Amino acid sequence: MSEQKQDGLYFFWERKVTEQELRQILQGDDLRRKAWAVARILEAARWEDKWKYLTIEDVREMLPHLKMRPGFKDAWEYAVKVWTHEL
Numbered sequence: 001m002s003e004q005k006q007d008g009l010y011f012f013w014e015r016k017v018t019e020q021e022l023r024q025i026l027q028g029d030d031l032r033r034k035a036w037a038v039a040r041i042l043e044a045a046r047w048e049d050k051w052k053y054l055t056i057e058d059v060r061e062m063l064p065h066l067k068m069r070p071g072f073k074d075a076w077e078y079a080v081k082v083w084t085h086e087l
Helices: 020-029 031-044 047-051 056-063 072-083
Strands: none
Touching: 020 031, 020 047, 020 072, 031 047, 031 056, 031 072
8 A cells, every 4th residue: 555644645745635535536537636646646656656546558548638747748658658669
């Protein structure tokens, strides 16, 4: 299980997000909330924790919707292309 900080996942610092809540967000239909959560995971979670919640396909599907710090989105787009042999 990912490290929790006072019952919230460590890679969400704006507000407390539990593992159960994160899984509900990721499985839900609210694209804005899902994009926020995926961006936070990709930017701030430890490598092994990213893949507890996301698949490469999840990342590929969500990339067009993500608002990320400069350079992060480009790096993830390139990585997904390499991993999925789209280069």
